[in-house]
Amino acid sequence: MNILVIGTGAIGSFYGALLAKAGHSVAVAARSDYETVKANGIHVRSETLGDYSFRPAAVVRSGAELEARPDCVLVCIKVVEGADRVGLLRGAVGPGTSIVLISNGIGIEPEIAAAFPDNELISGLAFIGVTRTAPGEIWHQAYGRLMLGNYPGGASERVKALAASFEQAGVNGIATENITTARWQKCVWNAAFNPLSVLSGGLDTLEILSTQEALVRAIMQEIRTVAAATGHPLPEDIVEKNIASTYKMPPYKTSMLVDFEASQPMETEAILGNAVRAGQRAGVAIPHLESVYALMKLRELQASKSR
Amino acid sequence: MNILVIGTGAIGSFYGALLAKAGHSVAVAARSDYETVKANGIHVRSETLGDYSFRPAAVVRSGAELEARPDCVLVCIKVVEGADRVGLLRGAVGPGTSIVLISNGIGIEPEIAAAFPDNELISGLAFIGVTRTAPGEIWHQAYGRLMLGNYPGGASERVKALAASFEQAGVNGIATENITTARWQKCVWNAAFNPLSVLSGGLDTLEILSTQEALVRAIMQEIRTVAAATGHPLPEDIVEKNIASTYKMPPYKTSMLVDFEASQPMETEAILGNAVRAGQRAGVAIPHLESVYALMKLRELQASKSR
Numbered sequence: 001m002n003i004l005v006i007g008t009g010a011i012g013s014f015y016g017a018l019l020a021k022a023g024h025s026v027a028v029a030a031r032s033d034y035e036t037v038k039a040n041g042i043h044v045r046s047e048t049l050g051d052y053s054f055r056p057a058a059v060v061r062s063g064a065e066l067e068a069r070p071d072c073v074l075v076c077i078k079v080v081e082g083a084d085r086v087g088l089l090r091g092a093v094g095p096g097t098s099i100v101l102i103s104n105g106i107g108i109e110p111e112i113a114a115a116f117p118d119n120e121l122i123s124g125l126a127f128i129g130v131t132r133t134a135p136g137e138i139w140h141q142a143y144g145r146l147m148l149g150n151y152p153g154g155a156s157e158r159v160k161a162l163a164a165s166f167e168q169a170g171v172n173g174i175a176t177e178n179i180t181t182a183r184w185q186k187c188v189w190n191a192a193f194n195p196l197s198v199l200s201g202g203l204d205t206l207e208i209l210s211t212q213e214a215l216v217r218a219i220m221q222e223i224r225t226v227a228a229a230t231g232h233p234l235p236e237d238i239v240e241k242n243i244a245s246t247y248k249m250p251p252y253k254t255s256m257l258v259d260f261e262a263s264q265p266m267e268t269e270a271i272l273g274n275a276v277r278a279g280q281r282a283g284v285a286i287p288h289l290e291s292v293y294a295l296m297k298l299r300e301l302q303a304s305k306s307r
Numbered sequence: 308m309n310i311l312v313i314g315t316g317a318i319g320s321f322y323g324a325l326l327a328k329a330g331h332s333v334a335v336a337a338r339s340d341y342e343t344v345k346a347n348g349i350h351v352r353s354e355t356l357g358d359y360s361f362r363p364a365a366v367v368r369s370g371a372e373l374e375a376r377p378d379c380v381l382v383c384i385k386v387v388e389g390a391d392r393v394g395l396l397r398g399a400v401g402p403g404t405s406i407v408l409i410s411n412g413i414g415i416e417p418e419i420a421a422a423f424p425d426n427e428l429i430s431g432l433a434f435i436g437v438t439r440t441a442p443g444e445i446w447h448q449a450y451g452r453l454m455l456g457n458y459p460g461g462a463s464e465r466v467k468a469l470a471a472s473f474e475q476a477g478v479n480g481i482a483t484e485n486i487t488t489a490r491w492q493k494c495v496w497n498a499a500f501n502p503l504s505v506l507s508g509g510l511d512t513l514e515i516l517s518t519q520e521a522l523v524r525a526i527m528q529e530i531r532t533v534a535a536a537t538g539h540p541l542p543e544d545i546v547e548k549n550i551a552s553t554y555k556m557p558p559y560k561t562s563m564l565v566d567f568e569a570s571q572p573m574e575t576e577a578i579l580g581n582a583v584r585a586g587q588r589a590g591v592a593i594p595h596l597e598s599v600y601a602l603m604k605l606r607e608l609q610a611s612k613s614r
């Protein structure tokens with residue numbers, strides 16, 4: 001397939017490199033890394049897959065520069081304030097192009113579905129430890145699983161073909177019929193640890209969990225309640241399993257904390273705000289989520305003042 | 308009366324000076340300010356009462372140094388981790404000494420009542436804008452009202468005499484039969500704005516209120532619920548009145564935020580922790596209070612690491 005990857009951060013570079021390795025023709029759209037990636041391509045140093053370098057079929061500033069519309073566009077940018085995903089897709093997308101959104105959070109698809117109602121929309125969730133260490137330089141530390149499914153549900157042939165390509169390239173590629181449920185499932189962990197790491201001023205997962213487990217559990221439980229109320233019941237033991245696995249993980253600094261410390265915009269709305277609004281629309285009680293979300297908005301307001 | 312004031316911070320210095328002005332013999336126990344206060348006394352610059360200087364009848368490091376046990380000991384130190392109020396009172400208190408606790412918070416009396424069961428215990432709440440600008444130098448910006456009452460209830464002759472002395476010296480001195488109810492009343496504002504100012508990273512009262520009024524209201528309402536459940540029903544319109552008056556106040560930096568920014572211990576337990584535990588004992592739902600309290604404990608943990 002002809003594939004365009006929008007975004008040359010850690011996620012876009014890594015999964016773009018895998019698709020190239022699987023034999024696809026992969027172009028990339030870059031912003032700040034444009035010159036470096038155009039000159040040198042992308043280099044992935046992987047702890048589990050060996051090192052891999054690739055030269056994109058094209059490096060563009062905007063998808064509109066490509067001669068032909070791609071079969072798939074992977075949107076690999078964080079859903080944060082100021083990220084204009086529709087603008088970045090406009091011009092890149094043709095009638096037969098599938099749009100693949102790979103990012104964290106809940107409810108990140110409706111805006112794209114509304115802007116491109118005639119295109120296939122695929123939603124993806126990455127479970128991976130990967131960092132962009134310099135323009136065009138990616139360090140893949142651990143994991144790599146990618147879940148893909150059509151939004152709001154289903155798994156098309158193209159979804160299955162993409163999952164198979166990732167599998168072929170060395171990571172776990174999963175085609176799921178219920179990507180929205182999978183998003184809620186991942187949100188259970190994210191909605192607890194990401195904001196708490198920022199609001200605490202910089203604690204890691206183990207420091208948070210070992211001192212305020214009750215708050216972590218309450219947030220996780222409320223995500224489960226909202227998910228169920230919106231038609232996505234999660235397993236009864238999901239909170240217990242998340243707690244147990246986090247105790248076993250090495251102490252971990254969340255991605256939201258990394259963004260916060262780098263004075264970058266945070267995925268507050270994608271991870272927390274959309275979940276809160278879903279809960280409010282469903283009329284379920286989510287006082288812990290609402291408290292933490294309100295505090296994150298205060299923290300963002302303060303951060304915006306000191307910028 | 309012979310009076311000992313423990314603590315030469317803003318509160319102790321200001322109210323000690325007023326009692327001297329009203330004709331009492333006032334000694335002070337100082338720690339870090341001992342040398343300066345011993346040499347120069349205490350100077351109050353007041354925006355509303357004129358300037359006033361006084362030389363304490365004695366300046367001591369510990370109340371035990373005094374020749375005679377005082378009629379009253381005013382304890383004017385914040386109730387924070389590491390503040391050993393019982394230790395400071397030990398040696399200062401004689402059989403007829405009344406203990407007067409002037410500080411913020413809920414449930415700050417039982418520890419002292421248990422340690423000195425045979426002494427009269429008076430509990431006091433200050434409504435004042437006053438700052439210690441240097442050792443022995445106090446700047447009184449606004450207000451000054453002091454509410455006094457016996458713990459857990461009642462208003463003895465000594466309470467009334469103290470209130471009258473403060474009134475005579477120029478501030479509003481109020482003897483109340485229900486100081487515990489008054490504490491809950493003040494806690495409505497404190498439990499909301501103090502932690503939110505810290506957790507936001509430094510916002511003032513107006514920034515907090517104008518963007519996250521719902522969270523402020525939820526916290527205030529839960530304090531009202533706990534107060535009622537512990538036998539101290541507060542007026543129905545107390546939340547509304549606190550919101551309205553805060554909108555009218557000039558934007559204000561809370562005392563907890565001042566302590567936090569100065570890397571000083573915060574009144575988290577006195578203002579929030581004791582309220583949360585009272586609510587938990589009473590079995591009422593206080594999810595917003597519990598969330599904010601847990602987050603303050605995380606913030607304190609992080610602060611203790613960077614000290």
